[in-house]
Amino acid sequence: MTRYIIRRFLGLFPTLLIIITISFFIIRIAPGGPFDSEKTLPKQIMENIEKKYHLDEPLLKQYARYMISVMRGDLGPSYRYKDQDVNYYIGKSLPNSLILGSIAMTISLVLGILAGMISALRQNTWVDYLVMSVAIIGITIPLFVIGPVLVYIFAMKLGWLPTSGWFTGRYGWVTLIMPVITLSADKFAYIARLSRASILEILRSDYIRTARAKGLKNSTILFKHVLKGGLLPVVSYLGPAFSAVLTGSIVVETVFRVPGLGKFFVQSALNRDYTLILGTVIVYSVILIIMNFVVDIIYAYLDPRISYK
Amino acid sequence: MMKKILFLFLILLVVAGSVFAGGKKEAAKEKAEFLVWNQAEPQSLDWHQIEGVPEHRIYYSLGEGLVTSDPDTAEPLPGVAESWDVDSSGLIYTFHLRKTTWSDGVPITAKTFVDSWLRVLNPETAAPYAWFPADVIAGAAAYNSGEAGPESVKIKAVDDSTFQVELVGAMPAIVSAFSHYAFAIVPTHAIAKNPDSWTQPENYVGNGPFVLESWEPQDKLTVVPNDKYWDKKTVKLDRIVYIPTDDDNVGFNMYLNGEVDWAPEVPLAQLESVKLMDDYVVAPYLGVYYYIFQVEKEPVNDVRVRKALSMGLDRDTLVKKVTGAGETAAYSMVPPMAGYKPTPGVKGTIDDAKKLLAEAGYPGGKGFPEIEILYNTSDRHLKIAEFVQEQWEKNLGIKCTLVNQEWKTYLDTRKQGEFMVARAGWIADYPDPSTFLEMFGSGKAMNGGKYSNKIFDENMEAAARMAPGPERFAKLRKAEDVFITEDHGVMPIYHYVSQSMIDTNKWGGWYPNAMDWHPTKFIYKK
Numbered sequence: 001m002t003r004y005i006i007r008r009f010l011g012l013f014p015t016l017l018i019i020i021t022i023s024f025f026i027i028r029i030a031p032g033g034p035f036d037s038e039k040t041l042p043k044q045i046m047e048n049i050e051k052k053y054h055l056d057e058p059l060l061k062q063y064a065r066y067m068i069s070v071m072r073g074d075l076g077p078s079y080r081y082k083d084q085d086v087n088y089y090i091g092k093s094l095p096n097s098l099i100l101g102s103i104a105m106t107i108s109l110v111l112g113i114l115a116g117m118i119s120a121l122r123q124n125t126w127v128d129y130l131v132m133s134v135a136i137i138g139i140t141i142p143l144f145v146i147g148p149v150l151v152y153i154f155a156m157k158l159g160w161l162p163t164s165g166w167f168t169g170r171y172g173w174v175t176l177i178m179p180v181i182t183l184s185a186d187k188f189a190y191i192a193r194l195s196r197a198s199i200l201e202i203l204r205s206d207y208i209r210t211a212r213a214k215g216l217k218n219s220t221i222l223f224k225h226v227l228k229g230g231l232l233p234v235v236s237y238l239g240p241a242f243s244a245v246l247t248g249s250i251v252v253e254t255v256f257r258v259p260g261l262g263k264f265f266v267q268s269a270l271n272r273d274y275t276l277i278l279g280t281v282i283v284y285s286v287i288l289i290i291m292n293f294v295v296d297i298i299y300a301y302l303d304p305r306i307s308y309k
Numbered sequence: 310m311m312k313k314i315l316f317l318f319l320i321l322l323v324v325a326g327s328v329f330a331g332g333k334k335e336a337a338k339e340k341a342e343f344l345v346w347n348q349a350e351p352q353s354l355d356w357h358q359i360e361g362v363p364e365h366r367i368y369y370s371l372g373e374g375l376v377t378s379d380p381d382t383a384e385p386l387p388g389v390a391e392s393w394d395v396d397s398s399g400l401i402y403t404f405h406l407r408k409t410t411w412s413d414g415v416p417i418t419a420k421t422f423v424d425s426w427l428r429v430l431n432p433e434t435a436a437p438y439a440w441f442p443a444d445v446i447a448g449a450a451a452y453n454s455g456e457a458g459p460e461s462v463k464i465k466a467v468d469d470s471t472f473q474v475e476l477v478g479a480m481p482a483i484v485s486a487f488s489h490y491a492f493a494i495v496p497t498h499a500i501a502k503n504p505d506s507w508t509q510p511e512n513y514v515g516n517g518p519f520v521l522e523s524w525e526p527q528d529k530l531t532v533v534p535n536d537k538y539w540d541k542k543t544v545k546l547d548r549i550v551y552i553p554t555d556d557d558n559v560g561f562n563m564y565l566n567g568e569v570d571w572a573p574e575v576p577l578a579q580l581e582s583v584k585l586m587d588d589y590v591v592a593p594y595l596g597v598y599y600y601i602f603q604v605e606k607e608p609v610n611d612v613r614v615r616k617a618l619s620m621g622l623d624r625d626t627l628v629k630k631v632t633g634a635g636e637t638a639a640y641s642m643v644p645p646m647a648g649y650k651p652t653p654g655v656k657g658t659i660d661d662a663k664k665l666l667a668e669a670g671y672p673g674g675k676g677f678p679e680i681e682i683l684y685n686t687s688d689r690h691l692k693i694a695e696f697v698q699e700q701w702e703k704n705l706g707i708k709c710t711l712v713n714q715e716w717k718t719y720l721d722t723r724k725q726g727e728f729m730v731a732r733a734g735w736i737a738d739y740p741d742p743s744t745f746l747e748m749f750g751s752g753k754a755m756n757g758g759k760y761s762n763k764i765f766d767e768n769m770e771a772a773a774r775m776a777p778g779p780e781r782f783a784k785l786r787k788a789e790d791v792f793i794t795e796d797h798g799v800m801p802i803y804h805y806v807s808q809s810m811i812d813t814n815k816w817g818g819w820y821p822n823a824m825d826w827h828p829t830k831f832i833y834k835k
Contacts, residue, residue, distance in 0.1 A: 032717030035437065037360060038734070040724055040755040042440050044454040049435040081526070082353040083508045092526050148558075155566055163562040164554070166528050257554050259528035267350075267555065272717050 005297065012289050016282065020070065023281045024063055027274055034079035034272045053079060066278070075282070076275035080268070086279035089264055094283060096166065097253070097260035101245040103176065104183035108241070111184075112191025113234065117222075119192065120199035131192060138189030143248050147182045147255035154178065164257035179256040183248055187241050191234055199230040232303055239295040243288050340547045341834045343816070344569040346560040347551040350527050354508035356493035357429045357436040363553065366573075368490045369828045370519040370532045370549055375404050375422070375472070378488045380831045383740070383824040385484045389417055389494070389516070389539075390472070399479035399776040400447075406470045409539040411496050412513075412520045419466030425494040427452075427459045441491035441738065445483060447475040481777030486739040488826075518544045518830035527553060538830075545818075545833035564810050571819070572810040577689045580633055588812040591635050592821030595644055595737035596805035597745060598636075600682070600697070601758040604798060606729050608678055613669040615797040618680075618730075619655045620662035621704040622697055628803050631696045632689070639801035642793055643742040646823075649782050651742075652789040655797050659704045666705060674706025683712045683731040685719035690732050693802070723757040731757070736805070740824065742785045743772060749792060749799070760798035765791045 035041065035049050050056045054065060069076055075086035119131040154177075155163040161178060162171040169175065202208060203226060211221045250262035261280055268276035349363045356372055359365070369377075375393070376385040390404040410416050429436045430443060430453045443453040447463035463475035476483060486492070499514035500507050507513065513521040518540070519532035530551040534544045552569060554560045557576045564572035575583050583589050602609040609615055624638035640654025657665075663673070671677040682697060684690035691713070698709040714722060723731050737744045748755035750766050768788035775781040792798050807825040818831035 030718070032719075032721040036717055036720040036724070037437070038720070039360070040720075040757075041437060042443075042754050044432075045435070045437065045439055045443075046754075048432040048439075048453075048455075049437065052433065052435040080352055081350065082358045083355060084506075084526075089526055151562060156562065159566070162568055163566045164559055165568070168525070169529065254554075254556055255559060257528075257552075257559060259525060263527050270716060 008293050008296070012286075012293075015289060016285055019285045020067070020278065020282060021063075023278055024066065024274075025059075027269075027272070027277050028059060030272065032272055034274060036272075053077065066275075070282070075279040078268075078273055078276045080271045080273040080276065086275050089276065090261065090279055090283055093259055093261045093264055096258060097246070097249055097262060100176070100179055100183065100252070100258055100260060101242070101249055104180050104187065104245055105242065107180060108184040108187035108191055109234075112188045113195045113227075113231070115188070115192040116195025116197075117199060117227075117230075119196040120203065121222075123200060128196075132196070135189035135192045138185040139193075141185070143182050143185065144251045144255070146185055147178070147252060150178045150182060151255070164255070166257070166259055175256070179252045179258055182255070183245060183252050186248075187244060190237060190241070194233045194237055195230055198233045199226055202226050202229045228302065232299070235295060235298055235302060238298075239292045242291045246284060246287065341545065342548045342550060343546050343571070343829070343832060343834075344550045344552060346563055346569045346572045346574075347530075347553050348560065348573065349555050350553040351530065351551075354513070354521065354524075356490040356495060357425075357434055357438075359490060360437040362573075363551075365490060366827070366829075367530065367532075367551060368493065369517070369826070369830070371513075371515045371517040371521060372490065372493050373517045374489075374492045374494060375406075375487045376484055377828050377830070378485065378824070378826050379822075380818055380826075380828050381820040381822060383485070383822040383826050385488055388488070389422075393484065400476045402474050402476070402483070403467070404472045404474075406472060407539055408470070409516070410537050411499070411516050412535050412537050413496075413499065414537060415496070415498055415514075416469075417494065417516060418469040419472035420469070421494050421497070422472045423464055423466050424497045426464055426492065427462060428495060428497065429491065429493075430462060431459070436491075438489075438491040441486070441489065445476055445478075445480060445486065447477050449477075478774040479776040479781075480739075480741065480743075481781075482739045482741040489738065519546075519549060522548070529553075540830065544830050546829065549829055561810075570811065570816060573807075573825075575634070575808045575810065577632075577692065583810070584634075586810070587814075588810050590809045590811060590813065590821050591806050592825075593637075593644070593823055594805040594807040594825050595646070595740060595823050596735060597639055597642055597644060598693075598732070598734045598802045598805065599639070599642065600800040600802060601723070601728075601731045601733050602760075602797075602799060603726050603728050603731070603758050604761075605726070605759050608669070608671070609680075609729055611669045612796055613665040614671075615800070616655045616657070617662040617665040617669070617705060618701065618707075619797060619800045620657040620665070621659065621707075622700050622800070622802070623704075624802060627693065627696055631692050632803065634808055635806045636803040639804045640793075641789065642799065642801050643745045643785075643789055644804040646740060646742065648779070649742050650786070652786065652792075652794045654793050654801065662705060677705075677707050680707060680709045681712050681729045682709055683714065683719065683722060683728040685716045685732070686713055694732065724754075726757050726759050728757075730800075733799075734805075737824065742782070742789070743769070746785065746788055746792065758798060760792070760796070762791055762796055762798075764788075765796075 035046060054062060066076065077085050078089060081089060115131045119128045122128050151163050154161045161174055165171050165175040167173040167175050208221060208225060211225055249260060250266055252258065253260045253262040261283065264276060265280040268280060347363045347366055349361060351364045351367055352361060353359050354371065356368060373388045375388055375390040377388040379386050389406055389409060391407045393402055393404045395402050406419060426442060428434055429439050430449050432453060432455045439453050443450040448461040451457035451461050452459055465473050467473050496514040503512045510521050510523050518535055518538050520535045522531040522533045524530045532549050534541060538544065557574055561572055561576050561579060563569045602615050604610055628636045628638050640656055641651030643649065643651045645651060666674065682694045684694050694711045698711060701707045701709055722728055735745060746769060749760050750769055751761035765788050768784045772781050772784035807821060811819055813819065815835055817833050817835050819827055
């Protein structure tokens, strides 16, 4: 197991290297550059600017320069936001994305498993139908629809909540309500359906029958035996769910003005802010790779049938 | 049971939240806080590194040059300079500075101006707006292009309180231009101390009516009154909060929901309902929306075709039905301004257009190649392009395809001249006709349409070296006549209006004006 972990950890680096390299060259293919604007700059001024940021050098040299600086942990200057470097902006915005993402993940997990459990235990009753209908809605409506609809109802019509903002601002933590709901809707739904299905399957299995025959209490059976097995599919969904939280948060951050990394990700691409694009790509990749890695380990722990060599 | 508790909890959350939110909002309002939807996240607070309108709005709070501008007329008002005079040639301006300091108490002198202006022109600063001082100050272009040293720039500190600048040519609106951030002063002493972080709140030193209080990227930037400001008795607001979001629906919703006090933009889709609201403020704006022809591409290389296309577009219906905010149909590049009568432009009936088209070899539009209209992604540009497409097909029998490109791609295509017809817009940097015409000189960087005419160039160059007055305007007018009425190098469509949402019963000192400049020092709560 330890060996497996070390090997997976070392595998992270070549993966990242490939991602950075491909991204570095792909964004340079996109037409336009970071300093193009409605007012086309006179040639001399453009040259001054390109020289300042070493954009006048051959691409391979720029690549080497960038890789060396990344290895030192320096993601370079942002071409658009000129007062600070990419490290600063990522340091400022990543925690906000992580706060939002973690709350959304926790809520979808807790409520999703709860709903799945209730549904499974009350299979084919109105409770089951209700929970599953809600889940279908959560899965089918995209978050760029849920977000604005929530704003329309709860902010514009009812006036209960501010339209957008972040919890450090004047409106406080209530600003989190709508982004969290939007971001967790489909995750909640998936988790509810997954846990319902697997719990149902386990409830019918032999070892549960044995447990019942032994006269164990219902709650013991449920929490000790059913849940542990029933959660396996949910665990394997955690990796994709986490990446969905990250990518989904790009939309959610725009709709609710969350000062997170997703906003920088989108804007840096539109602005051709090469270093900021690469910086966000690196951060997202690292998070995704690590999450998948963690999920694999949890899976091994929960399911004794799996062994890693 | 579980579900009931959960449900109750959720309701509690929402109710508590709205009570909390409402309470906080009112408390904040008592302190005369002015909240601004500032569109984009500011690029920088180093005035030599900025180029956009959101940054310009912040500049009015944190910075001040020789002059500032009148909130009502956009005419120059004394800033750091108390008064100024100009010599008989109209080229040498002398500014008499007041005794004032930076927010950290360090005095501002004529040397501050010399150092700052040399910094913006220094090629190593790589200032995107350096072209502006380089264009107008004698010797500045040579320094900026690296051909000469800083000593070539004709600015000097006569003594601590006298600053002198020599211009390339007489420009009537030059004093007004000096209120622009391209002529800002920066605290070189504070920059030397913290070269990489001097614009952070803890290190920030400024000379505007406000100082920087906090700056959270993509969240908000706040400013509070500057104790050391020379005119601090005029400053009434206790705090200004600049809130960035690029998404105009998100920004506009904030205004509708009472979360900001000023929205500088109205989404086109909302216009109809917004026009009925009392706090909708619309004013003529020195800007023009136009289509560029790539004059080397067939068929628009033929002036008859260009004129026919122009006549084939009903601009009055366009501004009434499509844009609808009170824009005026434009036939000239330059909007009407004091003392300058713009060129009449190309006007004619549909029959005139058809006749021209026939002369060009396309009777009834027959044999006319399909025209491509290039525009960048935006609801507004799409609607306008669709209208033009429909008009040209209906009136002239010409087929068009619309080519949509994302902003940077579009800019690149336009710069390379890889288009037939492309949308464009231009906002005046200073109130003078030359700002609308200059860029179309032969071989200029912005001239993606490749327009070139010697008579135009000669008149523009002559005007640049003339003293202000009717003769200079006559040269500019001649240039515009050649460019628009004779050659029709671009097709003007409408002259802009600025649209804002602000409750002027509640906020004073904010006025609509032709430059859409709103110095915050004058804004107060009624």
